Amino acid sequence: MSQLRSKVISLYKHLQYLGREYPGLNGPQKFRKQIHDAFMNHKDEQDPKKIVALLAQGRYLAKEVEALYSLKKYRSVKQRYSYND
Structure with missing residues (x-):
């Protein structure tokens, strides 16, 4: 049970970090x-x-948020360095 507790706390901290x-x-x-x-x-x-099951759902959410950030960064870089002639 303590292993699950540490995983839950770790996921919570990771999601809080991603939320910044x-x-x-x-x-x-x-x-x-x-x-x-x-x-x-x-x-x-x-x-x-x-x-x-809840941990799996939380990890899925974390991956979705990370993908959102990656897409945001990609769009920003693409906008800066696109050549519009």
């Missing part, structure tokens, strides 16, 4: 609050299978 650059007006604060609320909704979960 979330786009939009009040994006970072809103994203971090939503992550906090999602974790608090499941704080009393005891079933290891359910916890593993």
